[in-house]
Amino acid sequence: MNNKTAKDIMTTEVIVAKQDDTVSDVANILVKQRIGGLPVVDSNNKVVGIISETDIMKKEKHIESPNVVNFLEGLIFLEDLKKMEDDIKKIAAYKVGDLMSTDIVKVQEDDTFDMIANIMIKKSINRVPVVDKDNTLKGIICRYDIIKAMYSE
Structure with missing residues (x-):
């Protein structure tokens, strides 16, 4: 039985995104920081x-790859390649507000470790924002924080 609360295990230095940020900006942050997602x-x-x-x-699944014609001679329609490239650029220019999930699980600072761990496991989620009663961001808990809390006394 772990009697820690969200406040004990959360990361308070949270990297956040805004709805107007581009997907390209966010993708760069995710790669650089090696994290899987950000609260908006x-x-x-x-x-x-x-x-x-x-x-x-x-979103990237909706990119159509170019049709290949006369495969053995290696001929493909360049305009299709161009379209694929344009699709990728379009997605990079999307705003976070267009792609973010809004149906999210949030927890409060005094929620128990057990409750949070159970929610994350049951709902297969990797991170939960910690908010106060006004929905203001106080921290974030990732699976890594859960594991760390389980094995460090």
């Missing part, structure tokens, strides 16, 4: 969503 906050630091690798990848 409004100008008052209230949580409005989460943007994750999954949200970005779902």
Whole structure:
């Protein structure tokens, strides 16, 4: 039985995204920081969503790859390649607000470790924002924080 609360295990230095940020900006942060997602906050630091690798990848599935014609001679339609490149650029220019998940699980600072761990396991989520009663972001808990709390006394 772990009697820690969200406040004990959360990371308080949270990297956040804003709804107006581009997907390209967020993708760069995810890669550089080696994290899978960011909470999205409004100008008052209230949580409005989460943007994750999954949200970005779902969008990329809609890119049509070019049709290959006369494969053996290696001929392909260059305009199709151009279209694919344009699609990728378009996605990079998307705003976070267009792709973020808004149906998100949030926890409060005094929620128990057990409750949070169970929610994350049951719902297969990798991160939960920690908010106060006004929905202002206070921290974030990732699976890594859960594991760390389980094995460090």
